[in-house]
Amino acid sequence: xxxxxxxxxxxxxxxxxxxxxxxxxxxxxxxxxxxxxxxxxxxxxxxxxxxxxxxxxxxxxxxxxxxxxxxxxxxxxxxxxxxxxxxxxxxxxxxxxxxxxxxxxxxxxxxxxxxxxxxxxxxxxxxxxxxxxxxxxxxxxxxxxxxxxxxxxxxxxxxxxxxxxxxxxxxxxxxxxxxxxxxxxxxxxxxxxxxxxxxxxxxxxxxxxxxxxxxxxxxxxxxxxxxxxxxxxxxxxxxxxxxxxxxxxxxxxxxxxxxxxxxxxxxxxxxxxxxxxxxxxxxxxxxxxxxxxxxxxxxxxxxxxxxxxxxxxxxxxxxxxxxxxxxxxxxxxxxxxxxxxxxxxxxxxxxxxxxxxxxxxxxxxxxxxxxxxxxxxxxxxxxxxxxxxxxxxxxxxxxxxxxxxxxxxxxxxxxxxxxxxxxxxxxxxx
Amino acid sequence: xxxxxxxxxxxxxxxxxxxxxxxxxxxxxxxxxxxxxxxxxxxxxxxxxxxxxxxxxxxxxxxxxxxxxxxxxxxxxxxxxxxxxxxxxxxxxxxxxxxxxxxxxxxxxxxxxxxxxxxxxxxxxxxxxxxxxxxxxxxxxxxxxxxxxxxxxxxxxxxxxxxxxxxxxxxxxxxxxxxxxxxxxxxxxxxxxxxxxxxxxxxxxxxxxxxxxxxxxxxxxxxxxxxxxxxxxxxxxxxxxxxxxxxxxxxxxxxxxxxxxxxxxxxxxxxxxxxxxxxxxxxxxxxxxxxxxxxxxxxxxxxxxxxxxxxxxxxxxxxxxxxxxxxxxxxxxxxxxxxxxxxxxxxxxxxxxxxxxxxxxxxxxxxxxxxxxxxxxxxxxxxxxxxxxxxxxxxxxxxxxxxxxxxxxxxxxxxxxxxxxxxxxxxxxxxxxxxxxxxxxxxxxxxxxxxxxxxxxxxxxxxxxxxxxxxxxxxxxxxxxxxxxxxxxxxxxxxxxxxxxxxxxxxxxxxxxxxxxxxxxxxxxxx
Numbered sequence: 001x002x003x004x005x006x007x008x009x010x011x012x013x014x015x016x017x018x019x020x021x022x023x024x025x026x027x028x029x030x031x032x033x034x035x036x037x038x039x040x041x042x043x044x045x046x047x048x049x050x051x052x053x054x055x056x057x058x059x060x061x062x063x064x065x066x067x068x069x070x071x072x073x074x075x076x077x078x079x080x081x082x083x084x085x086x087x088x089x090x091x092x093x094x095x096x097x098x099x100x101x102x103x104x105x106x107x108x109x110x111x112x113x114x115x116x117x118x119x120x121x122x123x124x125x126x127x128x129x130x131x132x133x134x135x136x137x138x139x140x141x142x143x144x145x146x147x148x149x150x151x152x153x154x155x156x157x158x159x160x161x162x163x164x165x166x167x168x169x170x171x172x173x174x175x176x177x178x179x180x181x182x183x184x185x186x187x188x189x190x191x192x193x194x195x196x197x198x199x200x201x202x203x204x205x206x207x208x209x210x211x212x213x214x215x216x217x218x219x220x221x222x223x224x225x226x227x228x229x230x231x232x233x234x235x236x237x238x239x240x241x242x243x244x245x246x247x248x249x250x251x252x253x254x255x256x257x258x259x260x261x262x263x264x265x266x267x268x269x270x271x272x273x274x275x276x277x278x279x280x281x282x283x284x285x286x287x288x289x290x291x292x293x294x295x296x297x298x299x300x301x302x303x304x305x306x307x308x309x310x311x312x313x314x315x316x317x318x319x320x321x322x323x324x325x326x327x328x329x330x331x332x333x334x335x336x337x338x339x340x341x342x343x344x345x346x347x348x349x350x351x352x353x354x355x356x357x358x359x360x361x362x363x364x365x366x367x368x369x370x371x372x373x374x375x376x377x378x379x380x381x382x383x384x385x386x387x388x389x390x391x392x393x394x395x396x397x398x399x400x401x402x403x404x405x406x407x408x409x410x411x412x413x414x415x416x417x418x419x420x421x422x423x424x425x426x427x428x429x430x
Numbered sequence: 431x432x433x434x435x436x437x438x439x440x441x442x443x444x445x446x447x448x449x450x451x452x453x454x455x456x457x458x459x460x461x462x463x464x465x466x467x468x469x470x471x472x473x474x475x476x477x478x479x480x481x482x483x484x485x486x487x488x489x490x491x492x493x494x495x496x497x498x499x500x501x502x503x504x505x506x507x508x509x510x511x512x513x514x515x516x517x518x519x520x521x522x523x524x525x526x527x528x529x530x531x532x533x534x535x536x537x538x539x540x541x542x543x544x545x546x547x548x549x550x551x552x553x554x555x556x557x558x559x560x561x562x563x564x565x566x567x568x569x570x571x572x573x574x575x576x577x578x579x580x581x582x583x584x585x586x587x588x589x590x591x592x593x594x595x596x597x598x599x600x601x602x603x604x605x606x607x608x609x610x611x612x613x614x615x616x617x618x619x620x621x622x623x624x625x626x627x628x629x630x631x632x633x634x635x636x637x638x639x640x641x642x643x644x645x646x647x648x649x650x651x652x653x654x655x656x657x658x659x660x661x662x663x664x665x666x667x668x669x670x671x672x673x674x675x676x677x678x679x680x681x682x683x684x685x686x687x688x689x690x691x692x693x694x695x696x697x698x699x700x701x702x703x704x705x706x707x708x709x710x711x712x713x714x715x716x717x718x719x720x721x722x723x724x725x726x727x728x729x730x731x732x733x734x735x736x737x738x739x740x741x742x743x744x745x746x747x748x749x750x751x752x753x754x755x756x757x758x759x760x761x762x763x764x765x766x767x768x769x770x771x772x773x774x775x776x777x778x779x780x781x782x783x784x785x786x787x788x789x790x791x792x793x794x795x796x797x798x799x800x801x802x803x804x805x806x807x808x809x810x811x812x813x814x815x816x817x818x819x820x821x822x823x824x825x826x827x828x829x830x831x832x833x834x835x836x837x838x839x840x841x842x843x844x845x846x847x848x849x850x851x852x853x854x855x856x857x858x859x860x861x862x863x864x865x866x867x868x869x870x871x872x873x874x875x876x877x878x879x880x881x882x883x884x885x886x887x888x889x890x891x892x893x894x895x896x897x898x899x900x901x902x903x904x905x906x907x908x909x910x911x912x913x914x915x916x917x918x919x920x921x922x923x924x925x926x927x928x929x930x931x932x933x934x935x936x937x938x939x940x941x942x943x944x945x946x947x948x949x950x951x952x953x954x955x956x957x
Binding site for chain 2: 175177192197346347348349350351352353354355357358359360361362365366369382386388389392393394395
């Protein structure tokens, strides 16, 4: 047993050195073959790097699952403007804790990924936007960047190749919405952290008004290994449409919560039962949120036939998101759980779009009323109809994130709501 | 044209220039898509989400304010999806917007009222308590009712993009977001902040000056022209025969949608009660009220008796028609130079985001008109002094529109004939042999010529007090009797017979409510 829990089912590529503090040191990292991928990428040339990543089938690990190589190829070829690579390390989705670990245990892996990514898209500057509350991760990352500069792996004329790539670590100030790609850009530029209207898309007008690409920490970390070992090697893990390994952040009522790196397509029930050692106290499974709090909740039956890849989750009506599996046993008060999540979104809504600004807090108010036994059945209809108005009507998808757990929980756990609502009637009758 | 795009909006095929937004394209078929955050004079953040329209082929409803039309697009602004969305968004607005319409100044001209009435739910579903911000004094003329705010951020964008003085911002996030000023600075000292009250779609930003003064539906609106040489297009909002407030009137050639605070607050003079209400004859001592016919005949008889040269004072606040009639009268009496005085401020105060608009240095609406007619500016920048040789003149003294507030009561005491034509009396009018009451710009029709030579019309908003008549009518009749010009019965005819080259060939119909540039711009800067 090492880093909190490990499992034999794991395929540890990105998380290989989790739990080993010595790996943070640049010396150890280079000794173990670090920064080899950068050299290799410089020899391959940007187009080849993009092709290799395209070939690997790597999909964005931030939640949307967009193919990374394709995203990179959107960058203009001869814009004459500076390009920027942004690394989204503002990991704020409730239930997610993979990026923090990737930075804490293996900061150079990320830096190397950033260098490759920046090189591939023709950027001379990479920004790592790190969540404000990650104090330890921030200081580790800052130290690692300093070391990389000192050893000539970043800055001017990297490894004598003539390539200049600056790396800046930017510490956020603690807003969920700054993890949205355009909100992050605004925040980075010193504006209010509010998502921008798209189009224009970041590849045309991104950070500082220049063509930019934004990638998740895990995506860029995986890029290092793809360049090292080739796209075909990466494809041996996972499924046809969702290749590769993925860090699963399992939290909730399991015996061994934690980060587990598994090939995509891993069955959810196997993850809970075998990898995480089953549900606490031998309780029955009630519900799972497989991709972080903003995806639809699924019940035990759906969980039993859910495979953890982008397509498998869609089949049972939810999303893989950033693979933050929140497991709930049969002692869980679903209404309270959903209310708690909606409270979070109401608090974190940036306040631009009306449906989100007003809808999220209204939803939270109604849920609170139901939770305290003062709801009515009509409230459920109102919630369903009102949250429908919050889907696809706003600039970013934060309001969709409010709608997903509310709608799915009312559909699948209506009895939980009704028992709270009926309690009120019983009290009244007595 | 190559740069036109053909689209179908609600079944109507329209052709609009490339780059036109859906919202503007819909206007061409007379459809106003409801919106809050969009304002044609500022950037569009697309955040109110009210103008979402259905575009065939698009996966989601598109915001009409930032979506530019593309060839062959089929757009529905009134489809089920669009209406459902608007209904939903309007309900969201009412989650926290107080229903205090009965005590809200915006009531009656409020977009939220109108939209909800037209497309909203019949019955609200919100029973939750609303969040409360209370009121805040933003400084200047602006009071902020935070509870009513719909967070369109037009005011923030006006201050940062148009006035370019960052005085407002949004603080906090989510539904705790609220507009605020920076520390104690507020809007004090800015020159255009009144516009944020105009562009606020609800009653969140209200004018302190207008607070609880009148209900919007009781106000009559009359197009008019503002009182500085910029010639901003304004609307006089009147009730009980008083001007209650001034609002800007859209004219992209002059002031677009904006109006300075200085001009906005300059209306009380139109409501003064101490007006001259009847023609007065003081030539035989005392003060005798005359009928108009009698008064004009008496003045004509007096001119026959009076000898000596004519000296005349006009006003740059008088209309082109008034000044032309005055000039004809002076000519009929044997000529003589006409002077005028006008106030000036230190320098132009331009609106940075729309620099062709400024609070002009010249604080009178018709200095250009006076200059074109050869009148000469005298006196200082406070519109005082400069009349020394007229005050003691022993011939004929004529005054039009200048109340002579700074002059002593001996003004015109030596004159053989002193006729004062104006709205108010002052110490300097006591020696006048005849006093004739005339109307202000709010009480009659006419035209002003602005600093760039644009001649613009104003209309009658108030009833004149007592027997007050437009100066062009009274002075024109006198001049006609003296053989200069003819008798006219309307401001339009009066304009037509002015006989000033710069205005030749222009008619009231040409000017319309947008104005027109005069033939030959004769800009004489005066003293």
